Amino acid sequence: MGVMLGYKQTEVGVIPEDWNVEKLGSHATFRTGPFGSALHKSDYVYGGVPIINPMQIVDGKLVPTLRMTISASAAQRLSEFRLCAGEVVIGRRGDMGRCAVVEPSADGWLCGTGSMIVRPKATLDGRFVQRVLSDTRTVAAIEAASVGTTMINLNQGTLSNLLIPLPSRRAEQASISEALSDADALIESLEQLLAKKRQIKQGAMQELLTGKRRLPGFRDAWKLKPLGSFLAIRHGKSQHEVEAIDGQYPILATGGAIGRASAYLWAQPSVLIGRKGTIDRPQYMDAPFWSVDTLFYSDVHAPNSAKFLFYRFCLIQWKQYNEASGVPSLNAKTIEQIEIEAPQPDEQAAIASVLTDIDREIQALEGKLTKARQIKQGMMQELLTGRIRLV
CATH class of the missing domain: 3.90.220.20 (DNA methylase specificity domains)
Known part of the structure; x- marks a missing residue:
């Protein structure tokens, strides 16, 4: 060519x-x-x-x-x-x-x-x-x-x-660097906006999930209950028999998805948490999944409580419940006995909805930030080789 x-x-x-x-x-x-x-x-x-x-x-x-x-x-x-x-x-x-x-x-x-x-x-x-x-x-x-x-x-x-x-021409050098600086400025503004939105979410979680701030229309007193009264515990299983490259269902471990499965272990909204190692990163799933090396809790006792409990799990300092001197480990019974104050299911759902909306805004900003970084990378490839010339 x-x-x-x-x-x-x-x-x-x-x-x-x-x-x-x-x-x-x-x-x-x-x-x-x-x-x-x-x-x-x-x-x-x-x-x-x-x-x-x-x-x-x-x-x-x-x-x-x-x-x-x-x-x-x-x-x-x-x-x-x-x-x-x-x-x-x-x-x-x-x-x-x-x-x-x-x-x-x-x-x-x-x-x-x-x-x-x-x-x-x-x-x-x-x-x-x-x-x-x-x-x-x-x-x-x-x-x-x-x-x-x-x-x-x-x-x-x-x-x-x-x-x-x-x-x-030095002027063209300056124009190229200025264009890339503009791209940097956009990325920095998105990073700042994303950080602010995450702070807003953290503040909302601290207030809404502990009852310090109530949503309009809810006045019933919150009750102190053990986590075991909300969700039933289930254990992950070995994935070897269900692993498939083109599997329909994600295989979830403590750090996230590690592969695909041809069958699902559970199909109800659930909160997952690691049994060993990464014990302080709860995950939420509302679609069928397979799970390994995790404990997961399903909303069989209180419909629609799983998302509320997921956000509530995010506030718990899980390492204080570590039961091993080496690799951090959690015990199912210990988790079930942890007591929290919680509202009625309808208020739980309303709180979860507010926090979910904030999460969607955060995800949208993360997408914009990823795209802005990709655009900047493409600009560098084009501008620093002269494939694109600036007027």
Whole structure:
């Protein structure tokens, strides 16, 4: 297949004709962080000048640690390692591609031993090169250059010789990084909205499931009852005889679905909880399922109570009922004897409905967030190779 008109084949793939393949070292200089011996125990203070090691580079941002800071005098002594706004700091050890642009608020912070400073020249936009360095293709190229080493340790030579596709105009570099920043802003806003919605749900659970707040139309007193009076206990069974790749029913274990089954063990709304290991992650099922290594409770005593009990299970600190010194374990009888205050079935159903609606909103936001991340990933693939050009 030929190359599209206006594009050319290069060492790094197909790029626009007016782009170049350049060594990063032709457009930037580098400074490795100071040796550990350059910092002394007396240099470290609480709340001083932040040191940026790989652990302080999180999702393309610099996140300082208050206990990983040094005095102003020590920072002055190591001035050649201090960061300037517009530069890029990248981790040299561990996961490659962990890098961030130095914002004005981080000007003067110190590059740590495990990091390296990339100082762009006038021909290179810092935000653009940060995107390139965090791209999966660049990470793969760095890892390939480190084959044969026991641990990938990025050095100045590898980074200097790194070939990158580069728009000849700095303005186009800036436009690409700005478009990706807009995608980041959307993702961040969705993350914040999702976190807020989860907090709202947690607050609603704490109030509605304990009777601190009542829904309109309900006034009957709540009664203290053991969990065994609501749900009947059942045990999971081995899945070997019913496992099937194209099975119609999920096989549920303590961590979630682990396969498919050709038959179901139970078909009533149920609350599942692990017997060993993961004992504090209740699951809810209202469709036929097979279960292994779990205890599950079905609403044979009180119709429509299973969803209410599922949310109520989520409030219980299950580890306090652990009955083993090694792997955390739960005993069915112990669970059945736990007492909770609960309303009449109609109020249980109303509470469960409110919380279910919040869950649906959370799921919708999670879907939007997943899609936004996928779109951003696609944008990086297209924009950083010039397959899509910005006006």
